[in-house]
Amino acid sequence: MAAAVAVRTRRLESGRVGHVGPRRLIGPAVPPPPRAKRPRLEQLEKEKALELRKKHVAPSLGLHYAAVKPIKVAYGRGQYLYDEWDEPYLDCINNVTHVGHCHPKVVAAGVEQMSKLVHSPGTKMADSYTQQLLSTFPDNMGHVFYVTSGTEANDLALMIAETVTGHSEIIVIDGAYHGHSKPLVGLSSYKMKEKDDSGISPNPHAWIASNPDPFRGKYADPATAGTQYAGEVKEMIDSMEKEGKKLACYVCESFPGCAGQVKLPEGYFKAVFDHVHRAGGLCVIDEVQTGFGRGGEFFWIFQSQGVKPDIVTVGKPMGNGHPIAAVVTTKEIARDFLAKRPDLQNEYKGNLVSLAVAEAVLRVVEEEGLVAHARELGGYILSQLSLMANKHPCIGDVRGYGLFIGVELTEGAGSKAPNGKLAKDVVAKMLLRDKIMVMQDGLDNNVLKIKPPMCFTRANADSLLQSLDAVLTDLTQ
Amino acid sequence: MAAAVAVRTRRLESGRVGHVGPRRLIGPAVPPPPRAKRPRLEQLEKEKALELRKKHVAPSLGLHYAAVKPIKVAYGRGQYLYDEWDEPYLDCINNVTHVGHCHPKVVAAGVEQMSKLVHSPGTKMADSYTQQLLSTFPDNMGHVFYVTSGTEANDLALMIAETVTGHSEIIVIDGAYHGHSKPLVGLSSYKMKEKDDSGISPNPHAWIASNPDPFRGKYADPATAGTQYAGEVKEMIDSMEKEGKKLACYVCESFPGCAGQVKLPEGYFKAVFDHVHRAGGLCVIDEVQTGFGRGGEFFWIFQSQGVKPDIVTVGKPMGNGHPIAAVVTTKEIARDFLAKRPDLQNEYKGNLVSLAVAEAVLRVVEEEGLVAHARELGGYILSQLSLMANKHPCIGDVRGYGLFIGVELTEGAGSKAPNGKLAKDVVAKMLLRDKIMVMQDGLDNNVLKIKPPMCFTRANADSLLQSLDAVLTDLTQ
Numbered sequence: 001m002a003a004a005v006a007v008r009t010r011r012l013e014s015g016r017v018g019h020v021g022p023r024r025l026i027g028p029a030v031p032p033p034p035r036a037k038r039p040r041l042e043q044l045e046k047e048k049a050l051e052l053r054k055k056h057v058a059p060s061l062g063l064h065y066a067a068v069k070p071i072k073v074a075y076g077r078g079q080y081l082y083d084e085w086d087e088p089y090l091d092c093i094n095n096v097t098h099v100g101h102c103h104p105k106v107v108a109a110g111v112e113q114m115s116k117l118v119h120s121p122g123t124k125m126a127d128s129y130t131q132q133l134l135s136t137f138p139d140n141m142g143h144v145f146y147v148t149s150g151t152e153a154n155d156l157a158l159m160i161a162e163t164v165t166g167h168s169e170i171i172v173i174d175g176a177y178h179g180h181s182k183p184l185v186g187l188s189s190y191k192m193k194e195k196d197d198s199g200i201s202p203n204p205h206a207w208i209a210s211n212p213d214p215f216r217g218k219y220a221d222p223a224t225a226g227t228q229y230a231g232e233v234k235e236m237i238d239s240m241e242k243e244g245k246k247l248a249c250y251v252c253e254s255f256p257g258c259a260g261q262v263k264l265p266e267g268y269f270k271a272v273f274d275h276v277h278r279a280g281g282l283c284v285i286d287e288v289q290t291g292f293g294r295g296g297e298f299f300w301i302f303q304s305q306g307v308k309p310d311i312v313t314v315g316k317p318m319g320n321g322h323p324i325a326a327v328v329t330t331k332e333i334a335r336d337f338l339a340k341r342p343d344l345q346n347e348y349k350g351n352l353v354s355l356a357v358a359e360a361v362l363r364v365v366e367e368e369g370l371v372a373h374a375r376e377l378g379g380y381i382l383s384q385l386s387l388m389a390n391k392h393p394c395i396g397d398v399r400g401y402g403l404f405i406g407v408e409l410t411e412g413a414g415s416k417a418p419n420g421k422l423a424k425d426v427v428a429k430m431l432l433r434d435k436i437m438v439m440q441d442g443l444d445n446n447v448l449k450i451k452p453p454m455c456f457t458r459a460n461a462d463s464l465l466q467s468l469d470a471v472l473t474d475l476t477q
Numbered sequence: 478m479a480a481a482v483a484v485r486t487r488r489l490e491s492g493r494v495g496h497v498g499p500r501r502l503i504g505p506a507v508p509p510p511p512r513a514k515r516p517r518l519e520q521l522e523k524e525k526a527l528e529l530r531k532k533h534v535a536p537s538l539g540l541h542y543a544a545v546k547p548i549k550v551a552y553g554r555g556q557y558l559y560d561e562w563d564e565p566y567l568d569c570i571n572n573v574t575h576v577g578h579c580h581p582k583v584v585a586a587g588v589e590q591m592s593k594l595v596h597s598p599g600t601k602m603a604d605s606y607t608q609q610l611l612s613t614f615p616d617n618m619g620h621v622f623y624v625t626s627g628t629e630a631n632d633l634a635l636m637i638a639e640t641v642t643g644h645s646e647i648i649v650i651d652g653a654y655h656g657h658s659k660p661l662v663g664l665s666s667y668k669m670k671e672k673d674d675s676g677i678s679p680n681p682h683a684w685i686a687s688n689p690d691p692f693r694g695k696y697a698d699p700a701t702a703g704t705q706y707a708g709e710v711k712e713m714i715d716s717m718e719k720e721g722k723k724l725a726c727y728v729c730e731s732f733p734g735c736a737g738q739v740k741l742p743e744g745y746f747k748a749v750f751d752h753v754h755r756a757g758g759l760c761v762i763d764e765v766q767t768g769f770g771r772g773g774e775f776f777w778i779f780q781s782q783g784v785k786p787d788i789v790t791v792g793k794p795m796g797n798g799h800p801i802a803a804v805v806t807t808k809e810i811a812r813d814f815l816a817k818r819p820d821l822q823n824e825y826k827g828n829l830v831s832l833a834v835a836e837a838v839l840r841v842v843e844e845e846g847l848v849a850h851a852r853e854l855g856g857y858i859l860s861q862l863s864l865m866a867n868k869h870p871c872i873g874d875v876r877g878y879g880l881f882i883g884v885e886l887t888e889g890a891g892s893k894a895p896n897g898k899l900a901k902d903v904v905a906k907m908l909l910r911d912k913i914m915v916m917q918d919g920l921d922n923n924v925l926k927i928k929p930p931m932c933f934t935r936a937n938a939d940s941l942l943q944s945l946d947a948v949l950t951d952l953t954q
Contacts, residue, residue, distance in 0.1 A: 064674045075593040096596050110830075111588050116552040119573045119798025155658045162659075180824040181632045182639075183657050321596025323625045323800035323828050347657040351800050353587075391928045 034390065068149035076101025079453045079460055081437070089435045090093075092464055095404065095451035098292055098317030101366045103455075106320050109360035113138025113353045120352075129359045133328070136299045138308045143334035145327040146350030150315030151179030153325040154251070156348065157311045158183060160337045161249035161282045170203065170242050171233055171250045171276075173402045174211040175259025178251060178286055187251065189260075205248075207236045211256065211443065214265045215397045215408060216416060222265060230271030237279045247281035249311075254301035257289045260442030261449060263399045269305035282333070283307070288315035288325065293365050294454065296375030296402025304401065320361050324354035370454040374402035381405060381450070381461050388465070391473045394422060405455060406441075407448040407468075411477070418444035426471050434467040501644030513531045548713035553578025556930045556937055558914070567913045569941055572881065572928035575769055577793030580932075586837035590830045593638045597829075603616045606836045610805070615785045620811035622804040623827030627765035627792030630729070630802040633823045633825065634788045635660060637806065638726035638759045643851030646717050647680065648710055648727045648753075649687040652736025652920045655728060664728070665735075682725075684713045688733065688920070691742045692874045693893060699742060700787060707748030723757035726788075731778035734766045738883025738926060739877045758808070760784070765792035765802065766881075770842050771931065773852030773879025781878065781880050797838050799829035820917040836881055847931040851879035858882060858927070858938050865942070869949045871899060880933060883918075884945075891952070895921035903948050911944040 071082045072087065078100040080088045091101070099106060130144045147153050162168060170187060172178070177188045186203030211217055212229035219225040237247055250272060256262040273283045285302045291314045295301040302309060311334060315325030327348075327364045338345060350358075365371065382400055385407060389395035396410035409426070411417040423440040426448060441449045448468075452460070488605060545732065548566065553576040557565045561657045568578070576583060607621045624630050647664060648765030649655070654665045688694055689706035696702040714724055727749060733739040750760045762779045768791045772778040779786060787810060792802030804825075815822060827835075859877055862884060866872035873887035886903070888894040900917040904924060907913045918926045925945075929937070 026840065073597045075596060076595075081594075081597055094597060101594065101597070102592060107591050110591050114584050114587050114591075115556075115579060117550065117578065118553075120550045120553060120558055120568075120571060120578075149629065152626065152628065152658065159659050159662070180661070181629065181823060182636050183659050185636070185821070198572075321828070322830065343659060344662070351798070353799065 006148065008082040035465070044117045067341060078103075078455050079322060079457070083260055087435065089431075089437055090452075090460060090463060091437050092450050092452040092456075093437050093439045094453055094461055095289065095294060096316040097321045098294070099320055099361055099368070099370065100453040100455040103320065103360075103364055105364050106360045108355055109356045110322065113356035114225075117355055119473060119476075129355060129461050132359070132362050133326070136302075137312065137328060140330050141312070141328050142310045142331035143329050145329075145334070145348040146355070147325050147327065147348055148323045148351060148354070149179075149185060149314065150286075150325045151181050151326050153284065153313040153315055154178045154184050154284075155181050156327050157251070157284045157313050158249065159341075160311060160327065160333060163340050164336045165246070165248045165280055165282060167246035167248040167281065169205050169207060169245045171207045171209055171236055171247065171281075173209050173252055175256060175262075176208075176251070176253065177255070177258040178253075181338050207240065209233050209236060211259045211262060212268050213260065213262045213394075213397070214263055215262075216260070216418075219265070226267035227266035227271050229265065229268055230275060233272050234275040235282075237275060241279070247276065247279045248357065249282040249284045250276045251284040251286060253286045254292045254293070254305075255259040255401055257449070258441055260408065260444075260447045261399060261404070263401075264305060267305075269307045273307050273402060284313065285309040286313050287413065288313055290401070292317040292361070293371035294374055294402050294404050294451070296371060296378045298401075300370060301401050318361065319354045319357050322351075322354040322357045324350055324358055326350075338424055365454070368386045369453075371402075374454055377456060377458060377461055378402035378456065380407065381465065384461075384465050385468075388472075391469070392476065393475050394419060394472065398436055400450075403450075403452060403454060405450040407450070408442070409448065418446035419443070420445035422446070425475050426468070429471045429475065430467050433471070434463070435465060436464055438468075440463075483858050497725035500742045517699070527871045530740060535951055547879075555580075555932050565912065566908075567911075567929075567937055567940060569913060569915045569927050569929040569933075569937075572766065573793040574770060574798045574930050576797055576838055576845070576847065577770070577930040577932040580797065580837075580841055582841050583834055586833045587799065587830055595828070595830055606832060606839070609836070609839050610803070614789065614805060614822075615780075616867075617785045617807050618789070618805050619808035620806050622806075622811070622825040623832070624721045624802050624804065624825055625800045625828060625831070626656070626792065627763075627802045628658050628661060629788040630792055630804050631655045631661050631761075631763060632658050632763065633804050634761045634790050635726065635820075637788060637804065637810060638761060640817050641810055641813045642723070642725045642757055642759060644723035644725040644758065646682050646684060646722045646724050648686055648713055648724065648758075650729055650733060650736065652733060652739075653685075653728070653730065654735040655730075682719065686710050688739060688761070689737045689745050690737065691723055692739075692876070693737070693895075696742070702742035703744035704748050706745055709754060710749050711752040712916060714752060714758075718756070724753065724756045726759040726761045727753045728761040728763060729783070730766065731761045732767045732772070732878055732881060734926070735918055737885065737921075737924045738876060740880070741782060746779065746784045750784050752784075759787040761790065762786040763786040763790050765790055766854070766928075767878070768849035769794040771851055771879050771928070773848060773855045775878075776848060778881075795838065796831045796834050799828075799831040799834045801827055801835050803827075817932075825848050829932050842931070845932075846878075851931055854933060854935060854938055855879035855882065857935065858942065861938075861942050865949075866947055868946070869951050869953065871896060873950065877927075880927075880929060880931060882927040884927070885919070886923045886925065895919070895923035899921035899923070899952060900925055902952055903945070904954065906948045907944050910948070911940070913941055913944050915941075915945075 050225055072084050074084045075082050079091050081091045082088055092436060133144060134141055145156060145157060158170065158198055172187045178184045187206050199422045209232050210229060213274065214220055214222060214225045221227040233250065240247060276283050287300050290301045293299050294317065300312065311327060311329045313327055318324050318326065378400060382398060385398040389398055393412035394409050395407060396416055397408040399406050409419045409423045411419050423446045427438055427440050430438055441447050549561050551561045552559050553574065556568050558568045558692065559565055586787045610621060611618055622633060624633060649664050655661045656709050660680055664683050686708060686709045691697055691699060696705040710727065717724060764779065767778045770776050771794065775781055777789065788804060788806045790804055793802065795801050855877060859875060859882060862875040866875055870889035871886050872884060873893055874885040876883050886896045886899045887953050888896050900923045904915055904917050907915055916926045918924050
């Protein structure tokens with residue numbers, strides 16, 4: 001302990017970091033990680049690193065929360081991230097590290113495969129994993145293509161839909177985000193909205209339907225919003241057919257994230273799927289952000305709408321941070337695609353280490369009962385947030401599935417006007433004061449996004465709730 | 478040894494595999510891997526695995542050499558791959574596992590990072606690696622964007638070129654292969670050539686120049702071929718300008734692989750770059766297959782042409798099989814791109830484990846002097862192959878840079894007619910008889926492709942050469 005105190009004193013004296021924040025909020029005391037040696041200090045001083053980054057690295061590799069307080073995350077364990085001074089931060093945003101940072105069983109699986117074989121054509125197949133993955137899907141699914149990122153997965157999904165249908169048009173929703181390749185950026189109005197004179201035009205085949213948002217969107221009656229929003233998709237199909245064009249596919253996230261954690265109205269997908277299938281198109285659901293049991297009630301959030309998609313893309317949590325993603329589809333579609341594109345037979349391989357890790361992730365989700373845990377803990381957080389909304393009128397809406405939760409901040413007092421400024425301040429204050437990481441998102445940047453590693457505990461949830469309550473009180477009263 | 482003999486006997490008795498092949502060809506006896514425990518037998522029997530794969534996995538995940546003899550590669554060490562019976566195969570094709578399968582220093586770097594942190598926004602930056610990587614490039618390069626695959630890298634390179642120039646057209650060469658995303662497949666005539674009624678049209682902005690092949694192409698005089706092939710690019714630019722279109726970029730591999738290991742004629746890039754720059758376009762060089770010192774003489778093969786590209790994409794060997802790739806460009810281009818596309822600021826991150834591995838790979842290349850080794854050993858193999866060409870008239874051409882070598886097989890007796898059938902038979906026979914893995918490639922599938930891990934030894938080279946000699950004798954005399 002003496003050494004730790006000395007470090008902390010020196011740190012405070014040097015003035016390099018600010019207020020330490022109440023440790024009680026982070027739940028039980030967090031010992032240094034037991035399994036790994038303490039990280040050595042980085043070879044480059046942070047200042048020098050910042051200078052070098054400015055000089056050499058694309059700004060895309062920015063420090064986390066650069067605008068608020070640059071944190072150099074040195075290591076992670078479970079639901080905590082640690083800076084180079086071993087200060088813990090409660091991570092409420094890393095849905096990618098699905099079962100927790102550096103889960104021992106996941107690390108072990110990766111290490112074993114790394115020591116055996118990393119890359120070779122053919123080799124140990126994903127057979128058993130593929131079976132396990134398919135068993136989590138509706139029974140129409142029978143084929144898996146492996147790729148290295150959600151972007152590659154969505155790109156392939158589009159290529160499959162166009163090839164199999166022979167059609168060209170694509171319907172997406174406003175605020176969608178499907179990836180960073182050229183065709184996908186052109187489909188992602190979340191990205192295109194921010195574009196200026198870039199010279200890149202949106203995907204010429206994209207048709208953008210309204211964000212089916214029952215809180216802020218144009219249809220708000222829960223009894224009819226689903227069919228009304230789906231009706232727009234139908235109108236679009238009619239319009240394109242009048243122009244002599246045909247629908248290849250409809251693509252949508254099951255719980256649109258960047259669009260603002262939008263909980264789709266009941267019956268929406270069912271009605272959309274009917275329209276799309278009648279037009280000879282395919283229904284592609286993007287579960288890259290949301291899948292693998294995070295939704296609590298269901299393993300895949302699209303299941304909450306009672307539909308069977310033609311293609312589902314999965315990614316981020318699949319490899320707990322290791323690069324792997326997949327396109328899951330029916331046997332018929334896969335067979336048809338590969339028959340028409342034999343040249344692409346050898347393209348879609350999974351990296352062996354990522355596949356071994358993915359298998360471990362699925363095992364851990366099952367062994368640790370994380371789906372039920374997400375349902376129960378997510379339900380608790382949602383109910384507490386709903387109570388908090390009574391106290392804080394700036395909380396306009398609270399919604400989510402399991403451990404994927406959105407808190408919509410408004411001007412309050414009956415107004416639905418989005419309050420992006422407040423969301424930004426909340427994120428900053430929770431980080432600076434309480435070392436709790438949440439983020440803001442949505443078309444107006446006014447939705448707090450909560451999607452922690454699935455090992456998040458009840459004590460963590462209470463820390464998060466207390467911090468949010470206190471920060472909102474400070475900022476609005 | 479007793480155990481090994483027992484295994485071999487049982488294997489032969491069971492009749493599961495065929496002829497074992499002369500072990501002497503594989504150089505010194507290969508002990509079981511010293512650092513890792515012996516792999517456990519796969520849970521699924523191979524027959525069951527084959528059945529399951531047929532049922533569930535896209536055929537893209539095929540077994541290696543499925544048509545010749547399905548090998549289930551269980552593990553790899555250095556330049557050897559081992560099947561589930563611990564039989565070694567000499568790997569002459571895995572340029573991706575650049576410094577050798579499971580190089581201890583690479584594994585150690587990956588394991589350390591996996592145990593520390595795999596994914597988090599921000600975090601340990603690629604600062605020192607970025608500096609090291611940039612130091613291998615001409616001095617105009619100053620920025621690195623990290624992505625997860627060569628496909629993502631080329632996709633981003635195109636997006637950068639289009640954004641920065643504001644132009645739309647792209648010139649590529651016939652036989653090119655730049656990746657499997659939709660825009661890239663549409664540029665890769667290597668892929669498009671094999672297309673049938675897929676409904677996917679080539680990239681509408683693609684202009685396909687002749688494969689600048691001085692052996693088989695339309696210009697064969699070494700003194701003029703470079704400017705002649707470059708002249709075609711100039712004509713294309715003139716044509717597009719007449720149509721009111723403008724050139725965004727010219728994209729080419731530095732040693733076109735799928736086009737047949739084409740050694741570009743002298744002065745070709747220099748002349749092309751002049752034409753492209755005069756038209757306001759950017760010069761993009763794809764070093765995904767070839768980079769990181771494999772070329773021997775140079776760290777990047779484009780340097781053999783004495784040019785400074787505007788953008789270079791790198792990948793495969795970068796992570797020794799772990800998913801990582803990058804777009805390297807000038808500070809000015811990177812700044813301009815990000816200013817015009819602020820929405821893409823946060824997209825191009827490297828995976829932390831892959832970055833740690835990439836850093837180790839670069840260190841090993843330097844520590845083990847692998848660039849000089851590639852030059853010397855590659856030079857030896859090329860000279861021996863040239864001698865062999867005197868004996869075997871079916872060897873039409875031998876060419877390469879360092880340890881990236883192509884052997885073009887023809888009908889012989891003065892004919893340049895490509896002999897893809899012979900190439901196929903050679904690959905099969907070298908595998909079945911001598912357990913040596915080479916592959917065939919090229920527009921006519923008649924080029925033997927040799928690109929082993931860089932730890933390939935002189936003894937390995939002699940095994941390869943002896944095997945090729947013997948197999949050619951058997952097949953042609």
